[in-house]
Amino acid sequence: xxxxxxxxxRLAEAGVSRRAxxxxxxxxxxxxxxxxxxxxxxxxxxxxxxxxxxxxxPFQECTGCxxxxxxxxxPTLESLIFDLVSLDYQETLMAAAGHQAEAVxxxxxKENFGKYLLIVDGSVPLVEDGAYSCxxxxxNLALLKEAAQGAAAIICVGTCSSYGGIPRAAPNPTQAVPxxxxxxxxxxxxxxxxxxxxxxxxxxxxxxxxxxxxxELDPLGRPKAFYGETIHDRCYxxxxxxxxxxxxxxxxxxxxxxxxxxELGCKGxxxxxxxxxLKWNAGTSFPIQSGHGCxxxxxxxxxxxxxxxxxxxxxxxxxxxxxxxxxxxxxxLGAAAAWAARRRQDRFVKEAAAPADRKPEG
Amino acid sequence: MQDEVFPLRFERAPAAVLTGNARPVLAxxxxxxxxFAESGAGxxxxxxxxxxxxxxxxxxxxxxxxxxxxxxIEAAGASSVEETAFAGVWWVTHRNPLGEVVAELIEVxxxxxxIAAAREDAAAGAARLAAIVAAPAAEALA
Ligand code: SF4
Numbered sequence: 001x002x003x004x005x006x007x008x009x010r011l012a013e014a015g016v017s018r019r020a021x022x023x024x025x026x027x028x029x030x031x032x033x034x035x036x037x038x039x040x041x042x043x044x045x046x047x048x049x050x051x052x053x054x055x056x057x058p059f060q061e062c063t064g065c066x067x068x069x070x071x072x073x074x075p076t077l078e079s080l081i082f083d084l085v086s087l088d089y090q091e092t093l094m095a096a097a098g099h100q101a102e103a104v105x106x107x108x109x110k111e112n113f114g115k116y117l118l119i120v121d122g123s124v125p126l127v128e129d130g131a132y133s134c135x136x137x138x139x140n141l142a143l144l145k146e147a148a149q150g151a152a153a154i155i156c157v158g159t160c161s162s163y164g165g166i167p168r169a170a171p172n173p174t175q176a177v178p179x180x181x182x183x184x185x186x187x188x189x190x191x192x193x194x195x196x197x198x199x200x201x202x203x204x205x206x207x208x209x210x211x212x213x214x215x216e217l218d219p220l221g222r223p224k225a226f227y228g229e230t231i232h233d234r235c236y237x238x239x240x241x242x243x244x245x246x247x248x249x250x251x252x253x254x255x256x257x258x259x260x261x262x263e264l265g266c267k268g269x270x271x272x273x274x275x276x277x278l279k280w281n282a283g284t285s286f287p288i289q290s291g292h293g294c295x296x297x298x299x300x301x302x303x304x305x306x307x308x309x310x311x312x313x314x315x316x317x318x319x320x321x322x323x324x325x326x327x328x329x330x331x332x333l334g335a336a337a338a339w340a341a342r343r344r345q346d347r348f349v350k351e352a353a354a355p356a357d358r359k360p361e362g
Numbered sequence: 363m364q365d366e367v368f369p370l371r372f373e374r375a376p377a378a379v380l381t382g383n384a385r386p387v388l389a390x391x392x393x394x395x396x397x398f399a400e401s402g403a404g405x406x407x408x409x410x411x412x413x414x415x416x417x418x419x420x421x422x423x424x425x426x427x428x429x430x431x432x433x434x435i436e437a438a439g440a441s442s443v444e445e446t447a448f449a450g451v452w453w454v455t456h457r458n459p460l461g462e463v464v465a466e467l468i469e470v471x472x473x474x475x476x477i478a479a480a481r482e483d484a485a486a487g488a489a490r491l492a493a494i495v496a497a498p499a500a501e502a503l504a
Contacts, residue, residue, distance in 0.1 A: 008482065018480030020438035023456050026476075027464035029408075036406035036467055040475055047482075277410075283462060 007084050007209070008047035014083065021047065028206045031199055031278065032215075032225045042210045046084070049209055053112040054119060055105065056090040057147060059140040060133045060167045060176055061122030065158040066092050068195035069202075081202040084209065088116070091135070102136050109150050117208065118151035120144065123160040123167045124182055125174035132174040144182055153187040153214055154179060157201055162190035162221070163300035170304050180221065189214050190221035194297035197278050200226045220300065222272065231268035231294045234276035237261065255291065265309040266293030273298040384418035387468075388425060391451060394470040398450055404471035406454075419466075426451060426468070435476055439464070443474050 011021055025046065026039035034042075058066070069082075070093070087093070088108035089101070096104055108116065122140070125132040130139030148154060156179050159165035167176035180188050191201055204223055207215045215223040232238065240246070240260040247254035247264055260266070268276075271294050275286040287294055293309075296302045306313075390407050398404045409419065427447030435441040439458040446453055452474045456465040469475070479487075 012482070012486065017437050018483045019435060019476055022476055022480075023437055023439075023441055023465070026467070027456055030410045030465040030467075033411060035411075036408045036469075039465075282460065 005050055006047065007049050007051055010051060010084060011047065018043070018047075025206075028203065032203050032207065033228075034225075042206070045210045046206070049212075051084060051086045052152075052209070053108055053116040054085045054087045054205075055108055055116050055147060055151075056087065056119040056121075057135075057140075057143060058091055059120060059122030059144070059161065060125055060174065061158065061160050062166075063092060065121040065195040065201075066090075068193075069198045081205050081209075085117075085205060088112075098136075109147060113150035115152050116150060117205075118147055118154045119157055120154060120161040120179050121157040123164045123176035123178060125167070125176050127173070127175040141182065144179065148183040148186050151186055153189065153208070154183060155201075155204055156180070156188060156190045156192075156221075158196055159192040159194045159298060159300075159302065162192040165194060166303055168301075187214055188221055189217060189223060192220075192222060192227075192298040192300075193273060194302070196298070197226075197274055197280065199278060200274060218272070220272075226274045226278075227272040227298070229272065229274075231271045231273055231276050231288070232266075234274075235268055235288055236276070237288060250291070261288060261291075261293040263311050264293050265307060265311055267296030267299075267302075267305075267308075267312065268294040269312060271296040271299055380417050380421060381415050383412050383414055384421050387412055387414070387418075387422060391426075391468050391470065395448060395451055398470045402472075404450070404469065406467045406469040406471075409466045409468065422468075423453065426453065433477060437476075441476055443477060 011018075022040060022043045025042040026036070029036065029039040029042055032038075089105045091101065094101060094104070122133070124130065124140050124144055126141065130141030133140045135143060156162040160167055160176075161179045164172075164176050164178045167174060168178075178190075180190075189204055191204055193200070200223075203226060204215060207223070207225075215225055218224050218227060220227075232241070235241070237258065237260045240258070241262060245254060245257075245259045246262055247257075247259045249255065250264065255261075255264075262269070266288065268288065275294070276288070279286045279289070295308050296305065299305075387407055387409070394405045394407070409422075414422075429445030429447050429449060429451075431443075431445040433443045435443065439456070439461070441454065441456045444453045445451070446468075450470055450472065452469045452471065454465075454467045454469050454474055454476065455463060456476075458464050
């Protein structure tokens with residue numbers, strides 16, 4: 001039996017109706033903040049595309065990123081998108097092992113040279129020629145350099161491959177670096193988070209499948225669709241922040257009343273991620289909803305930015321004393337937020353209309 | 363008793379507050395409805411694109427009311443399509459197999475796109491039907 005060439009054929013094989021697929025694309029478009037008309041357009045575009053080969057290399061990491069995506073509730077959009085691509089190599093998930101697995105990797109890289117998507121989780125240690133992290137006797141460093149050559153683009157999943165993450169934390173004994181420090185001549189998308197939200201990973205894949213290019217990125221290489229706003233921008237405790245009502249300890253009146261966690265060290269104001277809207281565990285909750293401040297895990301060097309429990313310094317962010325002004329402007333906030341959402345959409349309308357080849361910024 | 367151990371007293375849940383963002387959404391729907399009535403070109407508003415509180419969504423739903431048609435589409439979870447009191451303005455809710463809402467839109471169209479049968483599915487269906495017709499009579503009846 002020939003494996004399905006296009007995604008449309010693959011859908012038919014899997015018994016997924018076009019209605020189900022349209023729904024899938026509508027939901028994806030919604031999560032990616034694309035205009036509603038993009039849903040049907042995506043369904044059209046994706047169905048006729050060839051299934052791209054995806055090679056996933058785990059480097060200096062804890063497997064949490066893979067856990068994030070595989071433990072997401074099923075059946076989901078996430079599982080569907082991984083069914084649509086051709087995931088040719090993923091050490092943790094594949095049945096093959098040893099020489100057989102390495103042969104699969106070599107074959108996939110050769111057959112799809114210049115076309116495959118390379119997903120990397122984990123940082124790359126440089127000390128002793130990268131000897132601190134090896135697969136099949138080869139250093140991550142050597143493997144990354146080789147695999148990057150034939151990659152159409154590289155998606156860095158997690159804070160480690162994006163910015164170095166915890167392996168890079170001081171004193172960084174292995175001299176861990178992000179992928180972008182090793183590979184300079186390939187488009188790179190950073191999907192940071194420790195771990196990242198599963199649907200953000202698949203959202204980037206879906207964008208690539210639809211438009212054949214990478215999503216618009218911010219100066220830190222992150223897709224603006226998911227990392228365009230801070231946790232604080234979308235936090236449901238924001239009304240308390242605006243009123244200047246803060247929990248002072250984890251068991252005081254304020255904490256029990258669900259007040260803002262700013263003074264308990266919340267890093268939400270300086271953390272760009274989608275946790276406050278997409279949430280975790282099938283949309284159940286996110287750290288702030290569970291009573292703990294945001295750690296800022298998707299930001300570079302989050303581990304070395306001082307205590308998780310010390311309030312953000314005024315130098316990093318306006319002090320809590322300036323909050324009164326925000327409270328006064330509270331009424332206007334809703335309108336401003338709506339305006340921001342609208343503006344974001346307009347940008348994507350243009351993008352959907354003219355999907356130019358885009359190189360990531362920065 | 364539980365309350366004495368750890369008294370949780372949430373103040374005015376922020377979810378119960380109208381943010382003022384529902385009215386602009388309604389205005390956008392009105393503009394789409396007008397355009398649809400004039401030219402037949404519809405459109406949709408994604409409710410997730412706006413920071414709407416549950417109270418905002420309830421207000422919108424209540425204001426738009428209910429019309430003559432409602433349908434449930436079982437495709438990778440239930441999707442519901444309900445015409446509002448304004449003909450051609452539909453409230454569309456997509457759920458995954460676990461029943462969670464994955465997308466919610468207000469669609470302005472003669473018929474929401476999710477209802478129409480796709481040509482690709484129709485082709486597969488026609489082939490299956492033709493096979494039944496071609497089968498020997500006894501088998502077809504069995
Ligand atoms: S400081 Fe933290 S808890 Fe407070 S509103 Fe901002 S993100 Fe929410």
